[in-house]
Amino acid sequence: MESMELFEGISSGNLNRMLSCFHARKSSFSRGQTIHTYSSSLEKVGILLSGKAHLYCIDQSGSYTLLERFEKNGLFGELFTLPLDNLEYIVEADSDCEVLFLPYSCIVRPCANICDHHTRLIDNLFHLTTQKSQTLSFRINLLSAKTTRQKLLNYFHYIQARSESSSFTIDMSLTDLASYLGVDRSSMMRELKAMKNEGILESKGRRITMKTIQHS
Amino acid sequence: MESMELFEGISSGNLNRMLSCFHARKSSFSRGQTIHTYSSSLEKVGILLSGKAHLYCIDQSGSYTLLERFEKNGLFGELFTLPLDNLEYIVEADSDCEVLFLPYSCIVRPCANICDHHTRLIDNLFHLTTQKSQTLSFRINLLSAKTTRQKLLNYFHYIQARSESSSFTIDMSLTDLASYLGVDRSSMMRELKAMKNEGILESKGRRITMKTIQHS
DNA sequence: AAATATCTGTGACATATGCAACTATTTTAT
DNA sequence: ATAAAATAGTTGCATATGTCACAGATATTT
Numbered sequence: 001m002e003s004m005e006l007f008e009g010i011s012s013g014n015l016n017r018m019l020s021c022f023h024a025r026k027s028s029f030s031r032g033q034t035i036h037t038y039s040s041s042l043e044k045v046g047i048l049l050s051g052k053a054h055l056y057c058i059d060q061s062g063s064y065t066l067l068e069r070f071e072k073n074g075l076f077g078e079l080f081t082l083p084l085d086n087l088e089y090i091v092e093a094d095s096d097c098e099v100l101f102l103p104y105s106c107i108v109r110p111c112a113n114i115c116d117h118h119t120r121l122i123d124n125l126f127h128l129t130t131q132k133s134q135t136l137s138f139r140i141n142l143l144s145a146k147t148t149r150q151k152l153l154n155y156f157h158y159i160q161a162r163s164e165s166s167s168f169t170i171d172m173s174l175t176d177l178a179s180y181l182g183v184d185r186s187s188m189m190r191e192l193k194a195m196k197n198e199g200i201l202e203s204k205g206r207r208i209t210m211k212t213i214q215h216s
Numbered sequence: 217m218e219s220m221e222l223f224e225g226i227s228s229g230n231l232n233r234m235l236s237c238f239h240a241r242k243s244s245f246s247r248g249q250t251i252h253t254y255s256s257s258l259e260k261v262g263i264l265l266s267g268k269a270h271l272y273c274i275d276q277s278g279s280y281t282l283l284e285r286f287e288k289n290g291l292f293g294e295l296f297t298l299p300l301d302n303l304e305y306i307v308e309a310d311s312d313c314e315v316l317f318l319p320y321s322c323i324v325r326p327c328a329n330i331c332d333h334h335t336r337l338i339d340n341l342f343h344l345t346t347q348k349s350q351t352l353s354f355r356i357n358l359l360s361a362k363t364t365r366q367k368l369l370n371y372f373h374y375i376q377a378r379s380e381s382s383s384f385t386i387d388m389s390l391t392d393l394a395s396y397l398g399v400d401r402s403s404m405m406r407e408l409k410a411m412k413n414e415g416i417l418e419s420k421g422r423r424i425t426m427k428t429i430q431h432s
Numbered sequence: 433a434a435a436t437a438t439c440t441g442t443g444a445c446a447t448a449t450g451c452a453a454c455t456a457t458t459t460t461a462t
Numbered sequence: 463a464t465a466a467a468a469t470a471g472t473t474g475c476a477t478a479t480g481t482c483a484c485a486g487a488t489a490t491t492t
Contacts, residue, residue, distance in 0.1 A: 031460095057357070065360045067353060082350035084357070084374065108343075119335040126342040127324075129349060134298035136352035137283060141273070141300070143359035144281045144398045146480075147448070158300065175469060182360045184450045189471060191448090205458090205470070247490095362450070363478070391439060403479045405441060421440070421488090 001026075001100075005073055006047055006124050014117045022106040029053075029093040038078050038089035042104040045077040047128075051097020057087040066179040068136075069172070075125075075132055079104060143182045148191045151181045156201070160210055170206040217242075217316075221289055222263055222340050230333045238322040245269075245309040254294050254305035258320045261293040263344075267313020273303040282395040284352075285388070291341075291348055295320060359398045364407045367397040372417070376426055386422040 002012050010018070018024075026049070029035050035053055036046055048070045055068040055076055067089070070076060076091050083089050107125070138158070145151040155177075159168050170177055178185035195201050202209040218228050226234070242265070245251050251269055252262055264286045271284040271292055283305070286292060292307050299305050323341070354374070361367040371393075375384050386393055394401035411417050418425040 063362075065357060067356060067360075079346050080349040081353045084354075085377065086373065087357075119339070122339050122342055123335070126338055126345060129342060129345045130295050133296040133345060133348055133352060136349060136356060137297045138300075140283060140352060140355060140359065141281060141303075143356065144283075146279075146398075149448095157302065161301065173469060174471090182362075185470090186451080186472080187449045190473090193472080365478095389439060390441095400480050401440090402442080402481080406443090406479085409442080 001049065004047075004049060006100075006121070006128060008124055009120045010117045018115075018117045018121070023103055024106075025101045026098065027101065028096070028098050030096050031093055033093045034090055035093055035097075035099055036076065036091040036101075038081065038083040040078075040083055040085065042078045042108070044101045044103050045075060045079055045107060045125075046091065047100050047102070048072055048074040048076075049098040049100055052094040053091055053097055053099075054094055055081070055089065055091045057084075057089045059087055064179075066176070069176075069180065073128055073131070075128055077104070079107075080129070080132065139180070142180075148181070148183045148187055149195065151183065152188070152191060152195070155181065156208060156210060159208075166210040168208055170208065172206075174206065217265065220263075220265060221344060222316075222337070224340055225336045226333045234331075234333045234337070239319055240322075241317045242314065243317065244312070244314050246312050247309055249309045250306055251309055251313075251315055252292065252307040252317075254297065254299040256294075256299055256301065258294045258324070260317045260319050261291060261295055261323060261341075262307065263316050263318070264288055264290040264292075265314040265316055268310040269307055269313055269315075270310055271297070271305065271307045273300075273305045275303050280395075282392070285392075285396065289344055289347070291344055293320070295323075296345070296348065355396070358396075364397070364399045364404055365411065367399065368404070368407060368411070371397065372424060372426060375424075382426040384424055386424065388422075390422065 001007065002010075002015060007015050027035075029051075036044075050072060053070045053074065053076075054066060055070070056064055056066050058064060067081070068074075068076070070091075081089065107122070142151050142154055145154055156168075159170070160166060172180065174189070175185055178188045181188065192203055196203060199211055201211055217223065218226075218231060223231050243251075245267075252260075266288060269286045269290065269292075270282060271286070273281050273283055275281075283297070284290075284292070286307075297305065323338070358367050358370055361370055372384075375386070376382060388396065390405070391401055394404045397404065408419055412419060415427055417427055
């Protein structure tokens with residue numbers, strides 16, 4: 001746990017003392033389990049120590065909206081999301097995962113437990129939160145694209161740049177990708193097929209190979 | 217400037233000393249002016265002291281995407297957005313506004329200028345960043361809605377709850393609202409008209425009055 | 433006060449996309 | 463090893479939505 005970015009610069013001994021002083025709680029979850037549901041009050045911040053999870057919400061008509069996907073270092077909780085009163089928010093495990101919960105009262109200022117390790121924790125938390133902000137911005141960019149094709153191309157272009165190869169494997173199911181891009185799954189499959197026919201890319205399941213240099 | 221949330225808990229004298237040590241720069245802009253363009257490296261963080269502004273990006277084909285809207289305390293910069301290499305990012309003033317720029321090197325750890333005020337600044341910055349995260353999440357929720365009507369209803373429902381009245385005025389032009397919701401303006405107007413005809417709401421320009429209790 | 437630019441409002445048209453329904457394949461659980 | 467569940471892949475159909483092209487109303491600038 002000392003290797004987590006959240007605890008960088010905090011010695012193992014200090015960390016343990018701080019966590020017990022904070023009443024921090026570490027829990028494990030397996031695929032499909034509910035990790036957290038949001039209330040209207042600020043209660044705790046969760047951070048994913050390992051595994052994958054996602055946050056979704058359900059409205060009164062029962063329709064599902066994917067809000068966020070979390071990997072290691074992913075932060076969740078009311079502090080970051082502002083729950084709307086007519087929606088239900090649920091963080092669910094996508095794989096076996098470990099989660100650390102920090103009570104909100106130990107993070108918010110003014111703080112009773114002021115100490116070096118605490119300020120260092122806030123500092124680390126700040127940097128993780130800017131990363132979260134980048135992730136959210138990136139998805140806003142994707143969701144803002146006018147067409148399904150543009151959404152796919154923007155997403156693929158990004159993965160392609162990260163993987164430094166024109167061949168890559170999407171790290172989620174195509175069903176989840178559709179939710180992530182905010183499009184209907186079958187519509188997305190249709191567009192993927194059209195792009196294959198036009199020679200823009202090759203695809204088999206989650207494996208994608210870009211054939212032409214994609215702009216924008 | 218001492219009244220800014222960013223500087224809460226920092227005395228006026230310490231603030232001035234810290235800002236000059238940071239080489240912080242305060243600038244004024246008027247409507248339409250470019251406040252900042254993003255580069256691939258982390259250079260500085262901007263915070264809106266007063267006025268309104270927005271961040272948009274332009275792709276190679278010249279198409280416009282609204283990424284964020286900023287008011288007082290709005291944070292912008294590469295730290296929060298992760299610029300994609302094929303897009304141009306521009307922060308532009310929507311009204312006369314004042315901006316404080318903080319060089320990134322003074323925010324990132326490890327920091328040479330470690331002091332009480334600095335940790336307090338990070339603490340404040342952290343809380344502003346969680347607010348930003350909430351704002352971004354909220355828009356992802358809106359952009360994820362499947363239909364234009366659902367986007368409008370979700371947005372109106374939120375404004376209605378905030379204003380505690382079924383009558384309210386949208387704080388941006390309808391043209392900007394369309395960008396914000398990621399829909400075509402004329403399509404949005406069409407839908408607005410349909411909702412009027414169905415007796416769901418009344419509208420005249422930016423003034424909206426909800427007629428029926430809206431769920432979800 | 434006039435000129436200019438921006439914004440609101442509307443309609444015709446083409447099409448991209450959601451929806452429903454189904455099969456085949458792959459993965460997970462028992 | 464078998465059953466069950468989730469995922470990938472496809473198609474027809476209806477329609478919601480983008481595009482284009484206006485006119486009138488409001489702002490903004492000079």
